[in-house]
Amino acid sequence: RIDGTRLWQSLMQMAxxxxxxxGGCNRQALTDEDRKGRDLFVRWCREIGCEIRVDRxxxxxxxxxxxxxxxxxVITGSHLDTQPTGGKFDGVYGVLxxxxxxxxxxxGGVRTKAPLEVVVWTNEEGARFSPAMVGxxxxxxxxxxxxxxxxMDKSGITIGQELERIGYLGPEPVQPAPIKAAFEAHIxxxxxxxxxxxxxxxxxxxxxxxxxxxxxxxTPCHAGPTPMEDRRDPVQAMAWLCEKLxxxxxxxxxxxxxxxxxxxxEPGSRNTVPEKVVLALDLRHPTPEGLEHLHRTLYRVAxxxxxxxxxVIDVREEWFSPPVAFDKDCIEAVDSAVQNLGYSNRKMVxxxxxxxxxxxxxxxxxxxxxxxxxxxxxNEAESAEPGHLEAGCNVLLHAMLxxxxx
Amino acid sequence: RIDGTRLWQSLMQMAxxxxxxxGGCNRQALTDEDRKGRDLFVRWCREIGCEIRVDRxxxxxxxxxxxxxxxxxVITGSHLDTQPTGGKFDGVYGVLxxxxxxxxxxxGGVRTKAPLEVVVWTNEEGARFSPAMVGxxxxxxxxxxxxxxxxMDKSGITIGQELERIGYLGPEPVQPAPIKAAFEAHIxxxxxxxxxxxxxxxxxxxxxxxxxxxxxxxTPCHAGPTPMEDRRDPVQAMAWLCEKLxxxxxxxxxxxxxxxxxxxxEPGSRNTVPEKVVLALDLRHPTPEGLEHLHRTLYRVAxxxxxxxxxVIDVREEWFSPPVAFDKDCIEAVDSAVQNLGYSNRKMVxxxxxxxxxxxxxxxxxxxxxxxxxxxxxNEAESAEPGHLEAGCNVLLHAMLxxxxx
Ligand SMILES: NC(=O)NCCC(=O)O
Ligand SMILES: NC(=O)NCCC(=O)O
Numbered sequence: 001r002i003d004g005t006r007l008w009q010s011l012m013q014m015a016x017x018x019x020x021x022x023g024g025c026n027r028q029a030l031t032d033e034d035r036k037g038r039d040l041f042v043r044w045c046r047e048i049g050c051e052i053r054v055d056r057x058x059x060x061x062x063x064x065x066x067x068x069x070x071x072x073x074v075i076t077g078s079h080l081d082t083q084p085t086g087g088k089f090d091g092v093y094g095v096l097x098x099x100x101x102x103x104x105x106x107x108g109g110v111r112t113k114a115p116l117e118v119v120v121w122t123n124e125e126g127a128r129f130s131p132a133m134v135g136x137x138x139x140x141x142x143x144x145x146x147x148x149x150x151x152m153d154k155s156g157i158t159i160g161q162e163l164e165r166i167g168y169l170g171p172e173p174v175q176p177a178p179i180k181a182a183f184e185a186h187i188x189x190x191x192x193x194x195x196x197x198x199x200x201x202x203x204x205x206x207x208x209x210x211x212x213x214x215x216x217x218x219t220p221c222h223a224g225p226t227p228m229e230d231r232r233d234p235v236q237a238m239a240w241l242c243e244k245l246x247x248x249x250x251x252x253x254x255x256x257x258x259x260x261x262x263x264x265x266e267p268g269s270r271n272t273v274p275e276k277v278v279l280a281l282d283l284r285h286p287t288p289e290g291l292e293h294l295h296r297t298l299y300r301v302a303x304x305x306x307x308x309x310x311x312v313i314d315v316r317e318e319w320f321s322p323p324v325a326f327d328k329d330c331i332e333a334v335d336s337a338v339q340n341l342g343y344s345n346r347k348m349v350x351x352x353x354x355x356x357x358x359x360x361x362x363x364x365x366x367x368x369x370x371x372x373x374x375x376x377x378x379n380e381a382e383s384a385e386p387g388h389l390e391a392g393c394n395v396l397l398h399a400m401l402x403x404x405x406x
Numbered sequence: 407r408i409d410g411t412r413l414w415q416s417l418m419q420m421a422x423x424x425x426x427x428x429g430g431c432n433r434q435a436l437t438d439e440d441r442k443g444r445d446l447f448v449r450w451c452r453e454i455g456c457e458i459r460v461d462r463x464x465x466x467x468x469x470x471x472x473x474x475x476x477x478x479x480v481i482t483g484s485h486l487d488t489q490p491t492g493g494k495f496d497g498v499y500g501v502l503x504x505x506x507x508x509x510x511x512x513x514g515g516v517r518t519k520a521p522l523e524v525v526v527w528t529n530e531e532g533a534r535f536s537p538a539m540v541g542x543x544x545x546x547x548x549x550x551x552x553x554x555x556x557x558m559d560k561s562g563i564t565i566g567q568e569l570e571r572i573g574y575l576g577p578e579p580v581q582p583a584p585i586k587a588a589f590e591a592h593i594x595x596x597x598x599x600x601x602x603x604x605x606x607x608x609x610x611x612x613x614x615x616x617x618x619x620x621x622x623x624x625t626p627c628h629a630g631p632t633p634m635e636d637r638r639d640p641v642q643a644m645a646w647l648c649e650k651l652x653x654x655x656x657x658x659x660x661x662x663x664x665x666x667x668x669x670x671x672e673p674g675s676r677n678t679v680p681e682k683v684v685l686a687l688d689l690r691h692p693t694p695e696g697l698e699h700l701h702r703t704l705y706r707v708a709x710x711x712x713x714x715x716x717x718v719i720d721v722r723e724e725w726f727s728p729p730v731a732f733d734k735d736c737i738e739a740v741d742s743a744v745q746n747l748g749y750s751n752r753k754m755v756x757x758x759x760x761x762x763x764x765x766x767x768x769x770x771x772x773x774x775x776x777x778x779x780x781x782x783x784x785n786e787a788e789s790a791e792p793g794h795l796e797a798g799c800n801v802l803l804h805a806m807l808x809x810x811x812x
Contacts, residue, residue, distance in 0.1 A: 190631025225596025225757030351631025
């Protein structure tokens, strides 16, 4: 059994880095705060004798050797970066649950057959740099290293520049070694476990996600003398599109999701019709057909909005992460750990993307969910119960142990 | 008669300050570019022997003495600040037309009875600092000096700080001296004169303007796992409100105007429902009743949007500039100048706010409009014909001369 108190204390200590007045965390990818979080993780791993490797995407691998180090490793991990107004648990829990597993083994003097690794993946959130899960994505071969390094934040700074600046542009090639099994513990970030009063979610896959930059090109003109019928107003076209698209997505299925997380007008002067409006759009659905339907709906509604308004609308795909089914054996490993430990549980599909999505391309993987209060995540008020976090970490311990011994 | 070539050359020289690659000007209020524009204006005025005074709002008064300097002055002027993506003529024309009138008199050795003044008003555009026309507004007693100095741009810098920094926090009190008559030449910024093939607009007044900051308060949550019905999405509420409000405003009357020039989501992360959306709204109508109707419509629609979405919507009034009727004698002065010069013309109401709105509270005033290409303004492509600019300036010369001699 893992030490729930130690796990909690480590979570709280990590949460001090980038702590916000409202009780959350702002530790965006590759900022100084992220560097501090990484440094703390590396120190903790070294204290229990782990070997640290950092690759050229800044992914950190903390390895605890086994009795047979020629065997493929069993890995776990997640990310330390947060949303700009994020919480204390999203990602961090998966990293520190992995650390807690290693600490427990070290304390108990247990040496597994296969080596174990805890990984910190770079820029999972996709908040500062789009897309999400880019560190694990390059590692798994979904993206090239050039693509990874050239991702830019809103001020034009790239991942490559920031890795160099904070000292995490490691020497290792960004590529997977053979892996026996991979697991990731995470808060659910949705309301299902809490509503159904279940302690553990055995995660069988991840829904599909498509990201778009939608740009509405208007004609700047004066707010006063310009007759309404002479205008090409990108705000009006954007409102028309959003009204219609929200309606259609919600009517299509209760599993469909639409989010416009970012939005801005340029040049942004109150008495000038904007030159453009830029909208960051996120569409999701658990099935390939459903997601394809949403994708087509977007293009159709954009076409209609363009016709209705005379405003040119450019829909550019920014990221596509198709629905993923996790590995049967890994799901089974989690499931039997849960059964042995006797936690209430249910199988479920993840609504959020996770590094495990890309890991699944090159290794058998599954995930372990625990409830979070009110299903709230990507919010400074994100919270989870120590007992649930402990339970999820025990499941991780057992799943990793069984896989490393098998 | 004024020298149209000299006027055009001065306009083009001023347009080099803050010139944009797309052929417009970015010379926002109290930036270094604005300082350079002011310095050039002051130099030009000194070259023809004007006395320069700067008041504590940075308004610049260039005075050409008359034969009887105890008489109230005849004044003209406008502003040198531009929109972030502004043109070469908006405001600048009124200032340099005034300068051209003084240059013409100087060259001709004409000394008027009453003194003449050309004024540069601070922050007319309202683009960098809200509200618009704040320099003339403080001068006319609509706003306190404290209010004027404390206006902030988006990065939190105040007018007071910037006046000090660029060296235009003058020593003079911000208050009107007695004024015989005031005139302001300006491009129309709308399509009427061009469409009707008229050279001069005799401006009888200005339509009413109301500015609002509309804030939509959502609950941040994750774009993936959060069911649509659990969300409080400020983007959806904003789209609903805009769709409805644009529709109602346009249906109300063809004289009504609605513009959302600025818009942003916070914290602005694609996979997080925003905490808030902030909208800068501009409503206009030529009649008090019409503007009041639009105002009420906004509050009603905001109420409905709040009920429909569960998103709290805060509507804060930022500025209110009621419709204004200009002075009969000043309108008559412009009208008879136009008749004498034989330019085609029409009476019209201004769709844009101008410094003359506030000047009208303390002095008799009217305005002279000239056409601009396609009615386009607040756009880098803003353009006007040299012949029209010359005609407007001749009208200004005659109107000022007649008033100064009367
Ligand atoms: N877990 C998490 O918040 N991931 C961010 C990627 C996504 O948008 O789903
Ligand atoms: N002339 C002009 O562009 N003024 C700005 C004030 C307004 O918004 O009407």
